[in-house]
Amino acid sequence: MTALVLDGVRKVYPSGDDEIVAVHTADLAVGDDEILALVGPSGSGKTTLLSIAGGLLAPTAGAVRVGSTDISGFNQKQLTGFRASSVGFVFQAVNLVPFLTARENLLVVAEMTGQPKGPARRRADQLLDELGLTHRTKNLPAQLSGGERQRVAIGRALMNEPGLVLFDEPTSALDTSLGEQVMGLIRDEVKGRGTAAVIVTHDTRMTEFADRTVSIIDGYLAA
Amino acid sequence: MLLALREVIRAKARFALLSGAVGLLVFLIVFQQALFGGLITSFIGAVENQDAPILVFNDQARSNVEGSFLLPAQAEAISRVDGVADSRLIGQNTFTVATASAPEDAVLFGYTLGELGEPRTLRDGRLPLGPNEAVASAADADKGFDIGDTIEILGDDGPTVTIVGLGEDLRWSVAPTLFVSYETFEAAQAAVNPDATVVLPSLVAVRPADGVDIDTLTDTIDAQVDGVEALTNAEAVAQNPGVQGVSSSITIILALAFVVVILVVGFFFLILTVQKAKPLTLLRAIGSPSSYLVRNLIVQIAVVMTAGIVIGVGSALLVAAVSPTGDVPIEVEVGSVITTVVALFVLAMIGGAVSIRRVLRIDPIRATADSGRTL
Numbered sequence: 001m002t003a004l005v006l007d008g009v010r011k012v013y014p015s016g017d018d019e020i021v022a023v024h025t026a027d028l029a030v031g032d033d034e035i036l037a038l039v040g041p042s043g044s045g046k047t048t049l050l051s052i053a054g055g056l057l058a059p060t061a062g063a064v065r066v067g068s069t070d071i072s073g074f075n076q077k078q079l080t081g082f083r084a085s086s087v088g089f090v091f092q093a094v095n096l097v098p099f100l101t102a103r104e105n106l107l108v109v110a111e112m113t114g115q116p117k118g119p120a121r122r123r124a125d126q127l128l129d130e131l132g133l134t135h136r137t138k139n140l141p142a143q144l145s146g147g148e149r150q151r152v153a154i155g156r157a158l159m160n161e162p163g164l165v166l167f168d169e170p171t172s173a174l175d176t177s178l179g180e181q182v183m184g185l186i187r188d189e190v191k192g193r194g195t196a197a198v199i200v201t202h203d204t205r206m207t208e209f210a211d212r213t214v215s216i217i218d219g220y221l222a223a
Numbered sequence: 224m225l226l227a228l229r230e231v232i233r234a235k236a237r238f239a240l241l242s243g244a245v246g247l248l249v250f251l252i253v254f255q256q257a258l259f260g261g262l263i264t265s266f267i268g269a270v271e272n273q274d275a276p277i278l279v280f281n282d283q284a285r286s287n288v289e290g291s292f293l294l295p296a297q298a299e300a301i302s303r304v305d306g307v308a309d310s311r312l313i314g315q316n317t318f319t320v321a322t323a324s325a326p327e328d329a330v331l332f333g334y335t336l337g338e339l340g341e342p343r344t345l346r347d348g349r350l351p352l353g354p355n356e357a358v359a360s361a362a363d364a365d366k367g368f369d370i371g372d373t374i375e376i377l378g379d380d381g382p383t384v385t386i387v388g389l390g391e392d393l394r395w396s397v398a399p400t401l402f403v404s405y406e407t408f409e410a411a412q413a414a415v416n417p418d419a420t421v422v423l424p425s426l427v428a429v430r431p432a433d434g435v436d437i438d439t440l441t442d443t444i445d446a447q448v449d450g451v452e453a454l455t456n457a458e459a460v461a462q463n464p465g466v467q468g469v470s471s472s473i474t475i476i477l478a479l480a481f482v483v484v485i486l487v488v489g490f491f492f493l494i495l496t497v498q499k500a501k502p503l504t505l506l507r508a509i510g511s512p513s514s515y516l517v518r519n520l521i522v523q524i525a526v527v528m529t530a531g532i533v534i535g536v537g538s539a540l541l542v543a544a545v546s547p548t549g550d551v552p553i554e555v556e557v558g559s560v561i562t563t564v565v566a567l568f569v570l571a572m573i574g575g576a577v578s579i580r581r582v583l584r585i586d587p588i589r590a591t592a593d594s595g596r597t598l
C-alpha cells in the first residue's frame with residue numbers, strides 16, 4: 001500500500017499577465033511506512049508540493065491520493081475535515097499557539113474536532129513523554145527553547161494519529177546537532193508508528209534519516 | 224473551550240481592562256436609567272400613585288394636567304357613560320404656601336376623601352379624614368412637610384392644612400405635593416382667585432365597572448363625551464409633557480452609550496483577532512473548522528460582557544444604595560436592567576461581527592508561509 005500518490009500534479013500561480021509554474025507535472029508515491037526526504041534549493045517548489053499533498057492547496061492539474069482517499073475533487077469543507085483526520089503538519093514558521101502551554105497545544109487538536117477529552121489527554125501525555133518533554137508540559141512556547149518548540153510541534157502533528165506526516169524544513173531554525181537530534185526523534189516517532197512521512201529540507205546532511213531522497217529543482221522532481 | 228478561556232487566563236490584564244471599560248459603560252447606562260426613573264417619578268408620582276385607573280382630561284390640554292379643566296356638564300356626562308362604575312372630581316394647582324421655615328411653591332391635589340384619586344403609597348400616619356388635612360410626599364418631610372406640620376395656602380383667606388400622613392413617590396413636577404379634600408382645594412382656589420364664581424375640576428377620575436376593560440372604556444368615554452380625552456393611568460404618565468421631554472434627551476444619551484459599547488467591544492476583539500492571525504491560520508491549516516474558532520470568539524465576548532455587566536450593575540446598585548435620598552431618588556428597576564443586559568449582549572455580538580468575519584475569511588494556506596522564524 002502507498003500512503004501518498006501524486007499523479008501528474010501540476011501547480012501554476014498566476015503572476016500578472018505571466019504565470020509561474022511552481023510544480024511541473026510531478027508523479028510521486030510514498031510507501032506506507034516510508035520516510036521520504038524532499039530536497040531542493042529555495043523556491044524550487046517544495047512547500048507547494050507539500051501543501052498539495054496535505055490538502056491545503058488544490059493542484060492546477062493532476063490527482064492526489066492519500067491512503068485510500070482521492071482528495072482531488074474535495075471542496076474546502078471536505079479538505080478541512082481531511083486535514084484534521086488524516087494528515088499531520090509541521091510548518092516552516094508558525095506551529096504553536098502562543099497562549100497555550102505545550103500540553104494544551106496538543107489537546108487543542110482533539111478539542112477542535114470534538115474528540116473525547118480522556119483519550120486525548122492520555123495521548124498527549126504519552127507523546128510529550130516520548131518527546132522528552134514531561135518537565136515542559138506546562139510551559140508556554142515563549143518559555144521553551146527552539147528545539148523544545150520543534151518537539152512540541154512534532155507531538156502536535158502526531159496528535160490526530162495521521163497516516164501521513166508532512167514536515168516543512170523542520171530543522172532550518174536549529175543548529176546542526178540540535179537539528180540531527182530532532183531528525184532522530186522524527187524518525188523514531190514515525191517509524192515507531194509505522195506512519196509515512198515527507199520531510200522537506202534544503203540541508204542534504206539531514207537526508208540520512210530518510211529511507212529515500214527525492215530532489216526537486218525549479219519544480220521538476222528527480223529521483 | 225480550551226482556546227478561549229486559556230487566552231483569557233494568559234492575558235488577564237487585557238481582558239480585565241476591557242471588562243472594566245465595559246463595566247464602566249454598563250454602570251453609566253444603568254445609573255442613568257435609575258436617575259431617569261427617579262426623575263420621572265418626581266415628575267408624575269402623584270398621578271402614578273393615586274388609585275384611579277382612568278383619568279379624563281380636557282381634550283385641548285394635550286395630556287397636561289396643568290392645562291386641563293372640565294365643565295360640570297362634562298363631568299356629569301362622564302359619570303353616565305356605560306361601564307363607568309364611579310367617577311369623582313380631581314382638582315390640581317400650584318400654590319404659594321407658608322411652611323414653618325419659608326414660603327414655597329406646593330402642588331395641591333384635591334380629591335373626594337375615601338374615594339377615587341386617593342394616594343396608594345401611604346407609608347406613615349394616615350389618609351386625610353376631613354378638610355384641612357393632607358398627605359405629603361415622604362421626600363419632602365424634611366422641608367417642612369412632615370407629619371404634624373401645618374401649611375398655610377397664601378392668598379385671600381387661604382386654608383391652613385395639617386399633614387397627617389406621608390406617602391412614597393407622591394410628588395408632582397419635582398415640587399412638594401399635598402393630597403387634600405376636594406373642598407380644601409376649592410378653598411385654596413378661591414383664596415388665590417377671589418373673583419371667580421365657580422371652581423372647575425382639572426380632571427375626572429373614573430373606575431370601570433367589573434369586567435369592563437379600561438382601554439375599551441377610555442375609547443367609549445372619548446366617543447360619548449364631547450371635548451374630553453380619557454387616559455389610563457399609564458398613558459397619563461407616559462404622555463406627560465415633562466416626561467416626554469426628559470425621555471427624548473435620555474434616549475439619546477443612552478443610545479450613545481450603547482454605540483460606544485459596540486465600538487469598544489468591536490475594536491478590542493478586532494485587534495485581538497488581527498494580532499493572533501498566525502495561530503488562527505495554523506489551526507485552520509491543521510483542520511480546525513471555522514466554526515470552532517468562531518465559537519471560541521463568541522465565548523470570549525460572552526465572558527467579557529458577563530464580567531463587565533457584573534461590575535457595572537454591581538457598582539450601580541452599590542452607588543444607588545449608599546447615595547443619600549436627595550431631591551431626586553435613584554430607582555434601579557429590575558425590568559429595565561434585564562432589558563439593558565440582553566441588549567448589551569446582542570450589541571456586543573454585533574460589535575464582534577467584524578472579527579467573526581475575519582476569522583471566517585482566514586485562508587489556511589497562509590500557514591505554509593516561511594515569513595518569520597517564530598514557532
Ligand SMILES: Nc1ncnc2c1ncn2[C@@H]1O[C@H](COP(=O)(O)OP(=O)(O)O)[C@@H](O)[C@H]1O
Binds near residue numbers: 014021022
Ligand atoms: N502564492 C503564490 N503566488 C505566486 N507564486 C508563488 C506562491 N507561492 C509560491 N510561489 C512561487 O512558487 C515557487 C515555489 O515556491 P515554494 O513552493 O514556496 O518553494 P520552496 O518551498 O521550495 O522554497 C517560487 O517561485 C515561489 O515564488
Ligand SMILES: [Mg+2]
Binds near residue numbers: 046047048092168593
Ligand atoms: Mg518552502
